[in-house]
Amino acid sequence: MPTPPLAALPIRRLTFRDLPACADLSEDRGWPREEHKWGLLLSAGKGYGIDGPDGGLASACVVTEYGSQEQPSLGAIGMVLVAERHARQGVGRRLMRHVLSVMDSTPLTLYATPNGRPLYEELGFKATGRAEMLRGHFVPGPDGSVAGVSTRSATAEDLPALLRLDEEVFGADRTHIITRLPAFADQLRVAEEDGRIIGYAAAWPNMDTHVVGPLIARDTPTATALLASLAARTDRPLRTDIDVRHEELLAWVKDHGLESITFNTVMTCGITEPPGDWTRRFAPVTVAAG
Numbered sequence: 001m002p003t004p005p006l007a008a009l010p011i012r013r014l015t016f017r018d019l020p021a022c023a024d025l026s027e028d029r030g031w032p033r034e035e036h037k038w039g040l041l042l043s044a045g046k047g048y049g050i051d052g053p054d055g056g057l058a059s060a061c062v063v064t065e066y067g068s069q070e071q072p073s074l075g076a077i078g079m080v081l082v083a084e085r086h087a088r089q090g091v092g093r094r095l096m097r098h099v100l101s102v103m104d105s106t107p108l109t110l111y112a113t114p115n116g117r118p119l120y121e122e123l124g125f126k127a128t129g130r131a132e133m134l135r136g137h138f139v140p141g142p143d144g145s146v147a148g149v150s151t152r153s154a155t156a157e158d159l160p161a162l163l164r165l166d167e168e169v170f171g172a173d174r175t176h177i178i179t180r181l182p183a184f185a186d187q188l189r190v191a192e193e194d195g196r197i198i199g200y201a202a203a204w205p206n207m208d209t210h211v212v213g214p215l216i217a218r219d220t221p222t223a224t225a226l227l228a229s230l231a232a233r234t235d236r237p238l239r240t241d242i243d244v245r246h247e248e249l250l251a252w253v254k255d256h257g258l259e260s261i262t263f264n265t266v267m268t269c270g271i272t273e274p275p276g277d278w279t280r281r282f283a284p285v286t287v288a289a290g
Contacts, residue, residue, distance in 0.1 A: 006050070006058065006091055011098045014047030014060060022047070025057045025081050032207045040184050041079060041288055044176050048099060050091060058083050059091045063099055064289040065106070066172035074172045074275060075103050077110040078288025096123055100269070107270035111241070111287035113262075120267050128273045129266035131287065132250060135209065135239040138231035139257035149225035154188040154200060161197045162190070169216050171276025177285060186210065189229050191222045201226040202285070203234060212240040215283035220248045223282045227253065240283045249282060 014022065019042060023033040041047070045064035052058035061080040067073030077099060082092045100108070100123060111131060112120050121127075154162065159179070167173050181188050185202035187210075192198065199217030203210040212230055217223035223246075231238055238258060242250055243266075254260070264287055268274060274290070284290055 006053075006086060006089055007094065009050050009053065009058065011048055011050055011095060014042060014049045014062075016042050018042065018047065018049065018057070018060075021057045022049075022060055022079070025060055025083060026079075028056075028083050029081055031081075034206060036184075036205055037286055037288065038079070040177075040180060040286075044180060045076075045289065048095060048102075050095060052083060052086060054085070056083065057081075058086045059095045061095055061099060062288065063103065064177070066170070066174055066290075068173070072106050074271075074290070075106045075108045076288075076290030077108060078286070078290075080110075080116060093119060093123075096120075100124075105270065107268065107275075109266065109268045109271075109274050109290050111264040111284075111290075112267050113264060117265055117267070123269070125267040125269045126272075127265050128268045129278075130244045131241045131264050131266060131284075132244050133239070133241050133261040133264065133287075134250075134253055134258040135237055135261050136258040137237050138228070138253075140228065140232065141256065149191055149222055150193070151189050151191050151225055151229040154182070154190045156182075158190055158197060158200075162200055165197060165200070166214070166216060169277050169280045171274070177289065181285075187230050187233055189226055191217065191226050193218075198222055199226055199280075201230060201283075203230040203238070205236075206239065208236060209239040210234045210236045211286065212238055213283045214281075214285045215240070215242075216280060217282055218280060220246065220252075223249050224252050228256075231256075241287050242283050243278060243281065245278065246282055 041062040049060040065072035185204040187203040
């Protein structure tokens with residue numbers, strides 16, 4: 001029986017049962033398997049994939065919607081992958097066109113690698129910013145910007161305040177993500193002033209690192225205090241993606257042992273820039289979910 005052409009293979013919704021196949025696809029492209037992250041994305045977002053004629057996934061991606069369920073105000077596209085054996089055959093383009101069709105008029109955002117950016121530009125995405133990925137063992141030291149900012153572990157009672165703060169800063173309702181953080185992350189901490197939460201951050205396990213994200217803070221001293229408090233409670237290297245406009249925080253983390261790995265381009269379609277208040281949004285949950 002002849003193998004059907006890739007262009008004829010159906011695009012289907014992925015489910016949590018596809019997690020091993022998604023991790024296999026990541027590994028096929030030389031990425032870490034990241035099963036923990038895939039699990040969050042497949043449970044909180046909508047996965048789309050094309051089954052390869054020879055087994056496994058030929059391509060996959062995930063869209064995380066924000067705002068109301070009936071009419072999302074934003075969709076974040078991530079984990080756009082094509083198996084090496086099917087690369088450069090238009091599979092990724094076809095899957096992305098399908099996602100754009102499904103999302104219709106919903107504004108979209110994504111973090112593009114240098115390799116992926118030309119395709120996204122072809123599909124109508126515009127570059128609106130950049131994020132710097134950093135990794136390394138955090139080296140503590142005397143730092144006046146951390147002093148005077150109180151941090152503690154988040155509790156269940158903090159959740160309503162966290163949701164209000166997050167929606168205000170992110171610019172859309174992320175309840176389905178934020179409420180998963182206590183189980184997804186190894187640490188979830190808040191910064192307080194006079195009993196009021198002025199920032200929060202999580203550190204979640206990804207292979208041999210702890211990824212810091214989201215990082216929401218009133219200002220840079222609050223962000224540094226949160227990041228330092230997370231680092232003090234893990235022996236793993238930290239990894240995070242910081243908006244390049246936060247030059248002060250970038251200089252601070254580099255002074256404390258983290259090194260630049262790469263840059264990703266923030267791109268949008270249907271809006272001129274991501275919603276919310278970038279001055280208080282220092283790092284995403286993951287670049288795969290905005």
